[in-house]
Every structure is written in C-alpha cells, then in structure tokens.
Amino acid sequence: MKKLYQLSLVMLLAFTVVLAGCGNNNNNSGNAGGKNAGTATNAPAEATAAPTDAPKTDVKVGMVTDVGGVNDKSFNQSAWEALQALQKDTGIDIKYLQSKSNADYEPNLNQFVKGGYNLTWGIGFDLGDAIKKVATENPNANLAIIDSVVDAPNVESVTFSENEGSFLVGVVAGLTTKTNKVGFIGGMESPVIKRFEVGFKAGVEAVNPKATVKITYAGAYDKPDVGKSLAATLYNDGNDIIFPAAGATGNGVFNEAKSRNKAGGAKVWVIGVDKDQSLEFGDDVTLTSMIKRVDEAVKKVSQQVIDGTFKGGTTTVLGLKDNGVGLPETSKANVSADILAKVDEYTKQIIDGTIKVPSE
Template sequence: MKKVFKLSLVMLMATSVILAGCGNKNDGAKSDVKVGLVTDVGGVNDKSFNQSAWEALEALNKESGVEIKYLQSKANADYVPNLNQFVKGGYDLTWGIGFDLGDALLEVAKANPDAKLAIIDSVVDAPNVESVTFSENEGSFLVGVVAGLTTKTNKVAFIGGMKSPVITRFEVGFKAGVEAVNPEATVTNTYAGAYDKPDTGKSLAATLYDAGNDIIFPAAGATGNGVFNEAKSRNDAGGDKVWVIGVDKDQSIEFGDDVTLTSMIKRVDEAVKKVSQQVVDGTFKGGTTTVLGLKDNGVGLPETSKANVSEEILAKVEDFKKQIIDGKITVPSE
C-alpha cells in the first residue's frame, strides 16, 4: 500500500490536473450536497464509462441542485491527490471511476474514516465506501451471440484496454457467447495496454480487419474510439463491411448505426446517480458492494440494436438472456 501523502489543500490543487465541471446548471433546485468525481486515465470524454458517470451527476445537478465537479486523471499518480482534493475540500461524496482507482481509494478512505466515498468497477473493503461492480461477462455473452450469428468470415476479435478482472470478464463472456452459437468461429483477443490511446486502437483494428475479422468488440475506454474510426474509414472506402460492438454506452449515438452493430451497455449512469442520491437523502450505507447483472438490468443491449441485428438473432439473444437469469447457463468470468 502506498504511503498516504499529507499534502495541504493548496499543494494538492497545484499538483492536480485542471478542475472541470460545475454545479451551476440546474432547474432551480438547490442543495448543499457536493459530489466530486475522479476519472481514470481514460478521461471524462471517453465516450464510455467515465462519460456515463459524469452525465449521471449532471442529471442529478439539474434535478436536485447538487454541486458537482470532476478531476481528470492523466496518470495513476494523480489518483490519490485528486481523491484527496475532494475529501479535504469537504465534499459529501467522492467517486472513483474505474478498477484502477481501487488501491488509491482504499488508501484515502482509511486515512479519512469520516469521508464518504464510492467506486465503480472495484470492491474496496472499507466501512465508508460503497462499491458497485457489474456482471460484464453476462452482457458480453449476449453481444458475443450477436457477433457469432452475424459474422460473414467466422473471424471476430476482442480488444481490451489493460489486463484486469473487469476486462477479463468482458473477454471471456464475449468468447463464450460467440462459441455458444457458432463453434466454427475464431475469437482473437488482444490488449492495447492503455485506455487513452485512440491511435493504438485504430492500429490494432487495422491489423485485425486485415486478418479477416469483420467484427471487433473493444473494451478499452477512449482507445476503443480508434477502432470505430478505423471501421468507419474502411466502410466509407467501400469493400467488405466491418463492424464494431460498442461498450458501456450505446455507442451508436456517438459513432452511428452504419458502423455500430450493437453495444454492451453497463448502467454506470444509474449506479452513480442512485448512490449519489443516497447522500442527498441521508441513506448512504458504506461498507456495501452491489453487483449489477442481467437480472438487475445492469448490463444488456440497447434498443438501437434493432437497426442492424435481425429479429431472429435478437430473439435468440432474449432466449439466452432468460437462461442466464434463470441460472440455466453460467457465464464464465475468468
């Protein structure tokens, strides 16, 4: 465990990245509650789970007048100072978004037992922390079913950001879904080693598409944006159609139906909004862990999947979903 740095607020502000976001845009509601959010290195505009988390706080700001701000981490070394800036600044709740913040958030939580903290995608064992994780393997199984039944080449691929239990759940769930409906298909797995490198994502996608993979599922934060860019370039140039499966958000909204086959949604927004509202209501319970899966509507496919996925395939997806919820199918997680 890293040693806790006892820095003054002034020093913390000097060493952090630029503070963004404000709590002044609301519909007239006012609240004394202040909620801070620290992103991982993917950044708040990653078109993925950091963005979903911030959008949830923006919605809460409009509804309740809660003051909100975020700090965008540029490197892992920013995590503890950024979390401390909100805690020492008297914020009522401090969020850490992403598995990578787990150790830093535990450190800050132990050093500040009266502070309220929460984290997405990691379990932090502390009495003042609420942890929220997702059954990414279950949702990824379903988009794997779509990929396995849609591929024309019987070659599909997965691109992870960095190795972690969270990304592994995406990887193995996706592979299991493909194999469940198309045992002839091959699934190629590769890792970018970063969540904030769109150029790396684009390069990896080019190599995979050149190798005959016609569908790629990236779970890599902003790195995955490069996969979409490569796919769009290829489709615009003509030739064989290629697809991308979005992650965390309905990425067809950002990148369009012409390239987004479907998306594996994680309701990060709902989780962040729910826990933050608990602070407003005075019902926050630290020391708890919530796991959201298919049965909780915590993961799944968006309605926009109908644009590119046939009714027959979607019916098979629903059948598999029911079997998973009923316990007839156990999706691997590692």
C-alpha cells in the same frame, strides 16, 4: 408650526430612504451567503440567483476519472452525465478532476475529500488502491468506486456482471459474422476486462462453434491511435467484427472501421461498450453495444448521500437480472429480429440460472 411640520416631513422621508437601503443590503447579504457564493463579484444578479422553484441542497459530489478521461465516450462519460442529470434534478454541486496518470488518483481524491465534498467517486478499477488509502486516512469521508471492491466502512463499491452482457453481444457477433472470425481488444488486463473477454468468447462459441475469437490487448485506455492500429491488423486478418473494451482506446477502432467502410470493400462492424455508442459513432458502423449502466449506479449511490442513506462498507453487483448490463433498443437497426429473439432466449436462461456465464 408650519416650519416644524416641514422639518418633520423631511426627517420622515430621510428615515424611509435609510430603511429602504437597509432592506437592500439584507437581500444582497443573503445571496452572498447562499449556494452561489464565490462567483465573480461583478456578475449580474440574475446570473447568480437561482429560480425560486429550483431544488435546493448543499450536497457536493466530486468525481475522479481514470486515465481514459471524462470524454472517453465510455464509462467515465456515463458517470459524469449521470451527475449532470442529478444536478439538474436536485441542485447538487458537482465537479470532476481528470487523471492523466495513476499518480494523479490519490491527490485528486484528496482534493475533494479535504474540500468537504459529501461524496467522492473514483471511476474505474485502477483507482481501487488510491480509494482504499484515502478512505482509511479520512474515516469520516464518503467515497464510492465503480468496477472495484474496496473493503472499507466508508466506501460503497459497485461492480457489474460484464460477462453476462458480453455473452449476449457475443451471440450477436457469432450469428452475424460473414467470415467466422471476430476480434476482441481489451484496454489493460484486469479482472474487469477479463469478464468482458471471456463472456464475449463464450457467447460467440455458444451459437457458432466454427467461429474464432482473436484476443488482443492495447495496454492502455487512453490511446485511440493504438486502438486504430490493432483494429487495422484484425480487419486485415479477416475479422469482420471487433468488440473493444478499452475506454478511449476503443474510439480508434471505430475510426478505423468507419474509414474502411467509407472506402468500400467488405463491411466491418464494431460492438460498442458501456454506452450505446451508436449515438456517438453512428449505426452505419455500430452493430450493437454492451451497455453497462454506470449512469444508474452513480445516480443511485449519489442519491443515497442526498437522502442520508449512504451505505458505506457495501458492494453492489449489477447483472442482467438488475438491468445493469444489456443491449440497447437501437440494436434493432442492424441486428435481425431472429438474432434478437435468440438474445432474448439466452437472456432468460442466464437470469434463471440455466446458463452460467464464465467470468475468468
């Protein structure tokens, strides 16, 4: 009897070990099939397991840059930072693909679409044709684009009234210039960049009819060296403020201005674009910036996919009344209170329709 009791005890212990092992195997398979599947098999468990209170969603959002690249310190970067913020808040999966030339647009977009991403972004006017083609070939995919209107039932388009915000920085430039000569450097000629150009020129002329606005184009969004060279020519000609709307090419304008100010001589300024570029280049050279809320647009449309309310086939235009464009608070560092009061005055007139800013 005693032997039978000992044998039963041994069997009970063995059965307990088996059950424990089964329990551990179930936990591991649960992790393997979750959001972090595909990570290195030898990674420590704490590196792949999400905190219990973290947001959980299976939504995947991809972003294709134009040739300016994700670190253009302009609208591509704004879009990517928006997706990073959304990932932190909601737990979505995000990825970007950088385009080195126009030939990369379509294959990059298709990589996300064929990969089952819930939303694929194209950032920039140049991606319009590629978005249209990919959307037509993949009617069940959701796509969105910044700065272009694509007529397709599965594409949401977002554009901005860049002319309105550019008018306001034109007011600042016209009232700040000491030489009555200011410059504008565009990336490539397109309806989007034209809105920047004509709005800026109209703002300068509205407050300073004596000032001239020299317009030039770099022919590229990814050539800081070209931007630096064009800026040197404009500064040498007496233009003391330059407004570049040229993506990463505009970074060269800041570099040229910083070099000149460091060397002494007449003070020169740059007006930032898309982001508050004083945060990147400093307020010693950034007079103000024409902010375009690409970040808010990207967050808003991406959230629609998360919520199941995506509105394909629609176009959203964001202007001053929508807080889609404007000047940053940091403008107070270099722009006088009197000039900012004038900016507020023009802002109200544009919003209420008293002033109609040209767009082309």
